[in-house]
Amino acid sequence: MQAFPSFVQMSYSFRMTSEWWRTAAIYQIYPRSFADANGDGMGDLAGITSRLGDLHDLGIDAIWLSPFYTSPQRDAGYDVTDYCDVDPRFGTLADFDAMVAEAHARDIRVIVDLVPNHSSDQHVWFQAALAAAPGSAERARYLFRDGHGTAGGLPPNNWESVFGGPAWTRVTEADGMPGQWYLHLFDSSQPDFDWTNEVVREEFRRILRFWLDRGVDGFRVDVAHGMIKADGLPDYTPPTAGGSMGGAGGVTADALHDTVGTDATGVALEPEISDEAGDGAPYWAQDGVHEIYRDWRALLDEYPGERILAAEAWVDPLSRVAKWVRPDEMHQAFNFAYLETPWDAAALRTVIDASLDAFGAVGAPSTWVLSNHDVVRHATRLSVTEPNPQGHGLGPRSAGLPSYAPGLRRARAATALMLALPGSAYLYQGEELGLPEVIHLPDDARQDPTWFRTAGERYGRDGCRVPLPWEGSAPSYGFGPSDASWLPQPAQWAELARDQQRGVAGSTLSMYRDALARRREHGLASGSVEWLTGYPADVVALRNGDVIVVANTGSTAIELPAGDVLLTSEVLADRALAPDTTAWLRA
Numbered sequence: 001m002q003a004f005p006s007f008v009q010m011s012y013s014f015r016m017t018s019e020w021w022r023t024a025a026i027y028q029i030y031p032r033s034f035a036d037a038n039g040d041g042m043g044d045l046a047g048i049t050s051r052l053g054d055l056h057d058l059g060i061d062a063i064w065l066s067p068f069y070t071s072p073q074r075d076a077g078y079d080v081t082d083y084c085d086v087d088p089r090f091g092t093l094a095d096f097d098a099m100v101a102e103a104h105a106r107d108i109r110v111i112v113d114l115v116p117n118h119s120s121d122q123h124v125w126f127q128a129a130l131a132a133a134p135g136s137a138e139r140a141r142y143l144f145r146d147g148h149g150t151a152g153g154l155p156p157n158n159w160e161s162v163f164g165g166p167a168w169t170r171v172t173e174a175d176g177m178p179g180q181w182y183l184h185l186f187d188s189s190q191p192d193f194d195w196t197n198e199v200v201r202e203e204f205r206r207i208l209r210f211w212l213d214r215g216v217d218g219f220r221v222d223v224a225h226g227m228i229k230a231d232g233l234p235d236y237t238p239p240t241a242g243g244s245m246g247g248a249g250g251v252t253a254d255a256l257h258d259t260v261g262t263d264a265t266g267v268a269l270e271p272e273i274s275d276e277a278g279d280g281a282p283y284w285a286q287d288g289v290h291e292i293y294r295d296w297r298a299l300l301d302e303y304p305g306e307r308i309l310a311a312e313a314w315v316d317p318l319s320r321v322a323k324w325v326r327p328d329e330m331h332q333a334f335n336f337a338y339l340e341t342p343w344d345a346a347a348l349r350t351v352i353d354a355s356l357d358a359f360g361a362v363g364a365p366s367t368w369v370l371s372n373h374d375v376v377r378h379a380t381r382l383s384v385t386e387p388n389p390q391g392h393g394l395g396p397r398s399a400g401l402p403s404y405a406p407g408l409r410r411a412r413a414a415t416a417l418m419l420a421l422p423g424s425a426y427l428y429q430g431e432e433l434g435l436p437e438v439i440h441l442p443d444d445a446r447q448d449p450t451w452f453r454t455a456g457e458r459y460g461r462d463g464c465r466v467p468l469p470w471e472g473s474a475p476s477y478g479f480g481p482s483d484a485s486w487l488p489q490p491a492q493w494a495e496l497a498r499d500q501q502r503g504v505a506g507s508t509l510s511m512y513r514d515a516l517a518r519r520r521e522h523g524l525a526s527g528s529v530e531w532l533t534g535y536p537a538d539v540v541a542l543r544n545g546d547v548i549v550v551a552n553t554g555s556t557a558i559e560l561p562a563g564d565v566l567l568t569s570e571v572l573a574d575r576a577l578a579p580d581t582t583a584w585l586r587a
């Protein structure tokens, strides 16, 4: 058992005590873009601390922070040089401790991101590996291999980077000659660790303890399906073009839509989600990853307070994702099948059933998520009419772009449905303001490595990462004290700013706040789903405890059933539930 430094004494008392993670509403903070205390245009930890009151008011249970560790920021912090320190752009360890203390004082738990698949190429280990000879202990912490072909001039295999281009980069050896190649499933600045090496495993145990001792409540584990590669690193050609955040590439909302239907009796059919992540790729979902998480779970369980592990594992199908949350492994896994489901009643019923079955079968809660820092914001995505593979992003040249108001309407209806489901829900900063994807970023402002590695063919993820608006008429819309913002903010931010929506009936912010409050009041997150019959096929209708939820994905209004209306995603003039609207009623 660890001795706890005094600053993390477990003196705070949470609303939820037992197995809090089964029902938690977890809010993702993308530190670069949340709030900027020092006015340099980049968000920081002090900014987060200063805005925790707003998150408490929103009614969330925990925050998850994307990486704030020391990093050259080639992939916005998912390229770490020091796993146990704060990048000066974001503050100091003292700022981190202050943020955790303030969050805990407000009953908000703190989950941090852990990036174990790869480090930055500026990490001391990788620099040592470059300086050392082939076959050395230094190189053995990463995946260095000799090339094929004449003088090793071809990469060791044909794997492609998730961000585009080859997954191998050749180094120059000490003698100035071209030498070995190293593997990077992402950018060339993100070399993959060799997780068969015990030295790597021991280092990550140290990193876990470092943050647990500082009082964090858990870890979101980046690329949790990628750390082990198949023996011999065999060639692999994906059946469809790749490009997602690690493997489920090619699974588009449209693809799912196409494969889901109803049988003659109106019963939803199983979606046939492409399983390239699960079955084929020699770098995703290898069985060997699970022993790592069993080891980590045992380590976390030494600590009081139910610290958790949440897997970012882009794996199909859900029954396979459930392996990550078996009782002795992680607590939660992101439900990306749900995120990738189109706004279609049959598809939604199918994925909800599949989620509850798959996670329930191993005793884990389902999670639900519609947006994060890697995907097109759902206020835009759910209404895009052309295929848009995940990770490709949207920009001025993209086809099928929706207009704002109808997109937002659908997104609000989708959120109201999601927050009525049993399990843990993830929210991404800014969705509570109804922020759309920012399409019209100037090319020279874009920073996602995807944009550079595909020579502008894929826009990448910058459009969902634009700094938040807090005050409609302040410089940088209140993001910080100056008008600096690392990505330019659109003029639309003025009307969407938090101060424009706070306390305003019918605003997106008010809807999120009300939904989170009713979700808690009615115990929806610990309830269950009972499908209701007698509704048109394009309506999702369910009962969870004493609440009836009706979501209209069709194109005609329907009459609401009897019962007091508890929540609606749009203001209703009468008891007609218009298209793209969700209502909660007391059963």
Ligand code: GLC
Pocket: 075, 078, 079, 115, 186, 222, 223, 245, 246, 312, 373, 374
């Ligand atoms: C995860 C992160 C993504 C990052 C990638 C490489 O998918 O969510 O933002 O680029 O891993 O670390």
